């Protein structure tokens with residue numbers, strides 16, 4: 001398949017790995033963060049993380065939307081979904097994310113009308129078909145899902161729907177990068193930026209970050225060849241003392257991204273502070289509805305009272321999402337916490353680091369060489 005199989009060519013990957021081995025110096029360490037959970041899964045699934053030289057350390061970033069959705073939003077979603085007048089809609093992977101008391105599946109088992117949709121426009125359609133019910137869509141994700149979620153609000157407005165609303169928890173990559181780089185115990189020296197986010201947003205926002213913090217940022221795709229190209233480009237920049245934004249995913253991404261998608265996002269959403277699960281509030285790292293669209297805000301429409309959220313005392317997902325720890329360092333990993341019985345969102349999501357380590361571990365593997 002064009003643009004897929006050639007990016008999984010083992011010989012080409014091995015050649016670039018040899019280039020990486022030649023490029024890596026013995027007198028320095030290369031700590032780089034792959035921003036997106038999809039990249040984490042590709043690294044672990046393909047085994048590339050274990051083929052990199054010891055001096056190259058991959059830090060798994062916070063770019064899994066399910067994982068970084070604050071517990072308080074999950075609890076608020078559960079409270080709204082329990083209401084008898086509500087049809088609660090969501091992408092499937094949010095249904096198993098544990099809140100303080102249960103998850104959306106358990107709400108459904110108790111009689112709540114919780115439905116999986118594949119697009120927020122499906123949720124708008126449900127709202128049209130059920131004028132006597134309130135339909136809520138759980139609008140989470142990074143900049144990749146923001147255009148469709150914004151479109152659903154515009155579409156509902158066009159249709160004059162008064163029974164559609166969105167519970168918004170959108171995250172933006174640049175704010176998260178800044179928070180990681182200003183953290184006192186930051187060890188990230190380069191970023192592999194998420195290719196799909198950049199397909200929407202371009203990479204013009206990253207230039208000031210690279211310049212201010214002196215970090216190379218390499219826009220990277222998701223196939224094995226993309227990943228090793230991204231790693232090699234980051235290593236070369238570090239060796240040469242450069243801190244530039246480099247596009248290693250040019251077949252998909254351009255500097256400006258999708259201008260129309262950005263226009264739609266900016267029409268409906270504005271930048272604001274956002275809570276990140278396990279990390280806390282990060283200024284200018286999220287999207288919220290503009291005042292002109294506040295009537296579509298499910299958080300305002302439904303008074304669910306004060307939500308008391310309590311994180312699992314065992315789960316160290318917050319430290320994993322900031323690159324301080326690896327999943328196998330969690331005492332609950334593969335024991336109390338498994339995909340069938342997840343204690344934290346990073347074990348639930350298809351993009352979660354804990355799920356990646358669980359899914360792609362070899363039988364009896366110690367995980368020690370996972371960088």
Ligand code: SF4
Pocket residue numbers: 314315316317320327330331332333334337338342343344345346347348354
């Ligand atoms: S293994 Fe489970 S409990 Fe441990 S950090 Fe991951 S999600 Fe949390």
